[in-house]
Each structure stands twice: as C-alpha cells, then as structure tokens.
Amino acid sequence: xxxxxxxxxxSKWLIQMKNNFRVSVSxxxxxxxxxxxxxxxxxxxxxxxxxxMSLYFVIFGxxxxxxxxxMDGFDYIQYMIPGLIMLSVITNSYNNVVSxxxxxxxxxxxxxxxxxxxxxxxxxxxxxxxxxxxxxxxGIIVFGVSLLFYxxxxxxxxxxxxxxxxxxxxLFSLMGFINAVFADSFDDISIIPTFILTxxxxxxxxxxxxxxxxxxxxxxxxxxxxxxxxxxxREGMLGVSDVSISFSLxxxxxxxxxxxxxxxxxxxxxxxxxx
Amino acid sequence: xxxxxxxxxxxQKVYDNxxxxxxxxxxxxxxxxxxxxxxxxxxxxSSTIGIIGSLVTKTAGKVSVFGNDIDTDLNxxxxxxxxxxxxxxxxxxxKVLDIVVTQAGFYGIPKSTAMPKVENILKRLGLWxxxxxxxxxxxGGYKRRLMIAKAxxxxxxxxxxxxxxxxxxxxxxxxMWSFLKEINKNGTTIILTTHYLEEAEQxxxxxxxxxxxxxxxxxxxxxLLGRLNVQGFVFxxxxxxxxxxxxxxxxxxxxxxxxxxxxxxxDRSINALFSELTKLNIKIKSMRNEANRLEELFxxxxxxxxx
Numbered sequence: 001x002x003x004x005x006x007x008x009x010x011s012k013w014l015i016q017m018k019n020n021f022r023v024s025v026s027x028x029x030x031x032x033x034x035x036x037x038x039x040x041x042x043x044x045x046x047x048x049x050x051x052x053m054s055l056y057f058v059i060f061g062x063x064x065x066x067x068x069x070x071m072d073g074f075d076y077i078q079y080m081i082p083g084l085i086m087l088s089v090i091t092n093s094y095n096n097v098v099s100x101x102x103x104x105x106x107x108x109x110x111x112x113x114x115x116x117x118x119x120x121x122x123x124x125x126x127x128x129x130x131x132x133x134x135x136x137x138x139g140i141i142v143f144g145v146s147l148l149f150y151x152x153x154x155x156x157x158x159x160x161x162x163x164x165x166x167x168x169x170x171l172f173s174l175m176g177f178i179n180a181v182f183a184d185s186f187d188d189i190s191i192i193p194t195f196i197l198t199x200x201x202x203x204x205x206x207x208x209x210x211x212x213x214x215x216x217x218x219x220x221x222x223x224x225x226x227x228x229x230x231x232x233x234r235e236g237m238l239g240v241s242d243v244s245i246s247f248s249l250x251x252x253x254x255x256x257x258x259x260x261x262x263x264x265x266x267x268x269x270x271x272x273x274x275x
Numbered sequence: 276x277x278x279x280x281x282x283x284x285x286x287q288k289v290y291d292n293x294x295x296x297x298x299x300x301x302x303x304x305x306x307x308x309x310x311x312x313x314x315x316x317x318x319x320x321s322s323t324i325g326i327i328g329s330l331v332t333k334t335a336g337k338v339s340v341f342g343n344d345i346d347t348d349l350n351x352x353x354x355x356x357x358x359x360x361x362x363x364x365x366x367x368x369x370k371v372l373d374i375v376v377t378q379a380g381f382y383g384i385p386k387s388t389a390m391p392k393v394e395n396i397l398k399r400l401g402l403w404x405x406x407x408x409x410x411x412x413x414x415g416g417y418k419r420r421l422m423i424a425k426a427x428x429x430x431x432x433x434x435x436x437x438x439x440x441x442x443x444x445x446x447x448x449x450x451m452w453s454f455l456k457e458i459n460k461n462g463t464t465i466i467l468t469t470h471y472l473e474e475a476e477q478x479x480x481x482x483x484x485x486x487x488x489x490x491x492x493x494x495x496x497x498x499l500l501g502r503l504n505v506q507g508f509v510f511x512x513x514x515x516x517x518x519x520x521x522x523x524x525x526x527x528x529x530x531x532x533x534x535x536x537x538x539x540x541x542d543r544s545i546n547a548l549f550s551e552l553t554k555l556n557i558k559i560k561s562m563r564n565e566a567n568r569l570e571e572l573f574x575x576x577x578x579x580x581x582x
Contacts (some may be wrong), residue, residue, distance in 0.1 A: 112364065117353040117354045
C-alpha cells in the first residue's frame with residue numbers, strides 16, 4: 001500500500017515538475033521575444049533617450065545649471081541626474097509594454113499566446129519583464145550619459161537605488177499593460193503617456209525640490225504620485241528626499257499588488273483580447 | 276480514453292452587441308476523422324472555432340478536446356489542439372524561423388528540442404529556404420504555409436483549419452491538400468472550414484453544415500452526396516449544334532454550340548441517354564461530371580433552413 005502511495009506521489013510530482021518546466025520555457029520564450037523586439041528597433045527605443053538626456057544635461061546641467069546654483073546642497077546637474085534617470089525609466093517601461101501588447105492585439109499575434117497553454121500570470125509576467133529590461137537598460141544608458149557630464153557622481157545607497165529602479169519599472173510596465181488592454185487604436189496608447197504621465201513626471205520633482213515651491217503648490221505636489229517615485233530614487237542616489245521613504249516604498253509596492261491583480265482579472269475576463 | 280477528438284454540447288454564443296452567433300449546437304468529431312464544417316459567411320463557423328481555441332468566450336455549453344473539458348482542463352485541451360486561423364496572426368516583422376521557434380516555446384518546447392522539429396516542418400512545407408526572411412515579405416501562399424507550420428509545431432492531435440486555402444493558387448492548394456491528407460493518415464484529427472466545397476469533397480470523410488448558428492446537417496460525405504437525386508454531366512461535342520436536342524426524361528441544355536449539359540436522374544441509366552444521342556447522330560468527344568455536386572446540396576440545405 002505504501003509503495004503505491006509513493007508511486008502516486010512520485011507520479012504527481014513528476015507531472016508537476018514537467019508542468020513547471022513547460023511554463024518556465026514559455027515565460028522565457030515570451031521574455032526573450034519582448035527583449036528581442038526592442039533591441040531589433042534600437043534606433044527607436046535605445047538611442048532617443050540617450051540623445052534627449054544628453055540635451056537636458058547640456059542645456060539645463062552645463063549651460064543653465066551653474067546660474068541656478070545648488071539644489072538641496074548639490075550641484076544642479078548632480079541633483080537632476082536621478083530625476084532624469086527616473087523620467088527615462090518610467091516612460092520607457094510604460095511605452096514598451098503599451099506599444100508591444102497593443103501591437104500583438106493589433107496584429108492578432110495575441111492569438112499565438114491565447115491558443116497556447118501559457119497561464120495568464122505567465123503572459124503578464126513576460127510582458128512586464130520585457131518592460132523592466134528596457135527600463136533598466138535605458139536607466140543604465142542615461143546614467144552612463146550623465147557620467148560624461150558629471151564624472152564624479154557617486155551613488156549614496158546602491159541597494160535602495162536598485163530596488164526603487166526595479167519597482168518603478170515593474171509598476172509602470174503594469175500601467176502600460178492596462179492601457180494596452182483597453183486601447184482600441186494607436187491614439188489610445190499615446191494619450192495617457194503624453195497628457196498624463198509626462199506632465200506628472202515633470203511636475204514630480206525631476207528638475208526641482210518641492211521645498212522651493214510656495215506652500216499651496218507644495219501641498220498640491222504632494223498629491224502627485226510621481227513625486228514619491230522620483231524622490232525615493234533620489235534618496236537612493238543622492239541621500240536626499242522631499243518625502244518619507246518607507247511610506248513611498250509601501251505605496252509603490254501596494255500599487256504593484258493592486259495593478260497585478262487588476263491585470264490578471266482583465267486577462268481572465270478576456271477584456272480587449274477575447275470576444 | 277475519450278471516444279471523440281472534439282465533443283460540443285449545446286454551445287451558445289451571444290456577442291456583446293446581442294448578435295446570436297450560436298444557438299446551442301451539438302457536434303461530435305471522432306478521433307482520426309477528417310471533418311468539414313461548412314456554412315455561409317456569418318453562419319457561426321469562426322465563433323465555434325474561436326471558442327474551441329479560447330479566442331472567443333462562450334455564453335453557454337460544453338466543449339471537450341479528447342475528453343478534456345475547456346472549463347476544467349483548459350491547458351490540457353490547449354496542448355492537444357492546433358489552430359490555423361482565418362487571418363494572418365503572426366508578427367510580420369519577425370523571421371520565419373523565429374516565429375515557429377517562438378510558437379514552440381509558448382508550448383513549453385525549448386529551442387534546442389524544437390529546432391529539429393522546426394527544420395522538419397519547414398522543409399515539408401517548402402519554407403526552409405525562406406527561414407531567415409522577415410514574414411512580411413512572404414507571399415500570401417507562403418504566409419498560409421507558415422500558419423500551418425506554427426499550428427503543427429507542438430504536434431497537436433487535433434488540427435483545426437479555418438479556411439486555410441483562401442486566396443491560395445490552385446497548385447499550392449493541391450500541395451496543401453496532399454500535406455493535410457498525409458498528416459491525417461498519420462493520426463491527426465482534422466477539422467476544416469472552407470468556402471471551396473470541392474476541397475471538402477476531396478478531403479473530408481464527414482461533414483457538418485452550420486447556418487444561422489444551428490447545425491443543419493451532420494453526416495458522412497458519402498451519405499450527403501448520396502442524397503443528390505440528379506447528377507450533372509457535361510458533354511464535349513464533335514460537331515456544333517444550333518439548339519439542345521429534346522430527349523424525354525433527360526433535360527438537356529446547350530451551354531455553347533459544342534457543350535451540352537445533361538441532368539440525369541439517379542434512377543435512370545446514362546446508357547439510355549447515350550443511345551438517344553447516337554440515334555440523333557450526336558457524337559460525343561469527351562464527358563465529365565458537372566462541378567460542383569456538393570455545392571448544389573449546400574445551397575439547397577442553407578436555402579431550406581432560411582425558409
């Protein structure tokens with residue numbers, strides 16, 4: 001009897017292992033496909049942030065920066081670096097997932113995934129990992145560019161920096177995914193990044209500390225979620241922040257959990273992808 | 276062991292815009308069958324296939340693939356199923372090889388294991404020489420082949436093809452027929468929808484006709500064709516005629532001065548017609564069946580369903 005139980009247990013275990021292996025392969029395949037996609041069009045995906053950020057560093061850092069003086073005790077160009085890296089990571093993570101997932105919907109190649117036995121969480125994770133890879137790669141590129149303009153830059157808290165970078169890339173990849181699920185046209189995937197995301201990031205302390213604002217605007221700025229992301233990252237890179245780090249990290253993680261649940265619910269329901 | 280490759284019970288689909296696509300259809304396809312699902316545009320064929328492949332959500336009913344209910348064993352059902360959709364559904368900017376290897380990966384087959392299979396299937400479908408070209412540069416026929424390669428890479432036991440030869444030239448269509456016959460012979464159950472009724476007649480053993488979301492016929496091809504009471508024959512004449520001869524019991528019409536078309540009732544012998552034609556000194560050079568027998572039945576059934 002015990003031998004039969006052991007045999008059954010081993011058989012179930014083997015099936016489970018086989019299934020885990022199959023899901024791992026499918027997740028790896030989707031992630032590689034996503035990374036290959038943005039690397040294939042590197043002129044559209046990797047070069048523009050490097051060029052734009054170089055211009056920011058030249059104009060606001062080297063030309064105008066010395067006239068502004070210091071910000072929270074740092075050279076202006078040094079103060080700007082974390083903000084500009086965050087700006088690039090947020091927009092690229094978001095744009096990667098929103099454009100990639102909408103494209104597979106538009107080209108109907110989403111059917112390749114829906115017909116396959118890939119679980120929904122694995123489909124979501126594959127797209128998010130694609131967005132995270134692009135976000136991190138862009139972050140590294142922009143940091144590399146910033147070192148050309150400010151070679152003495154040292155990271156105050158590398159662990160916090162990496163954690164915030166990862167969490168931010170995950171958070172905005174998830175947001176991009178939800179945007180793509182509801183998008184019905186290419187206009188729908190550019191409206192939110194252009195009219196909501198970018199203004200909030202610019203007003204979220206990329207270029208300035210909210211301490212320089214009048215009380216009213218400072219209070220209004222506190223309602224901007226981007227402020228927490230940018231400042232937590234600045235705490236990691238420079239050791240200064242306008243907001244509480246533990247509160248910000250808690251909020252970022254909460255949002256990631258809420259958005260992940262929402263994405264999985266939408267996938268299960270088939271919103272925007274199944275008739 | 277499941278008796279059927281596909282079992283559908285009371286399948287219903289009502290779209291968000293209140294269009295009723297399926298009104299509770301029942302369908303059984305035996306293992307190893309080559310089954311044709313025919314119907315006019317908007318009859319419910321693609322909705323049925325969409326539900327089986329989980330591209331469309333069903334409103335009610337049950338669907339099982341080799342005994343695996345798509346409500347409870349969806350992933351198992353999916354792993355046994357390959358679907359060739361009506362519309363091109365691969366990334367047009369990727370290389371042919373990458374598309375098929377990626378599809379294998381989605382089924383949990385790692386690249387190293389998939390490569391020999393990919394090479395084999397691409398060679399069989401004449402795509403191996405084009406493996407490194409971007410899919411968007413392929414002609415329509417090659418894109419169709421690529422769709423089939425993708426659907427077969429995980430060696431499904433049930434292959435569903437939604438109008439696979441639409442817009443494909445005759446030569447390629449016949450090549451595809453021979454390929455599909457071969458994989459069916461090797462044990463893969465095939466369900467085919469097509470607008471080319473000749474295709475269904477050539478390939479399929481059993482047939483279902485769907486119209487306005489209901490199954491109006493589900494039988495063997497032989498039985499269905501046996502229901503035809505009248506067969507059409509086309510005669511190529513040796514000498515031109517001015518008008519069609521009148522022979523009792525055999526309605527004749529002249530398509531052109533050298534082509535005579537006869538409608539022969541199944542209970543009449545064609546020898547009698549030949550004798551009468553010989554008496555009238557009409558010489559026949561050659562003869563063929565009038566295309567397409569299935570088409571007549573199809574139109575008849577769909578029309579009677581509309582009444």
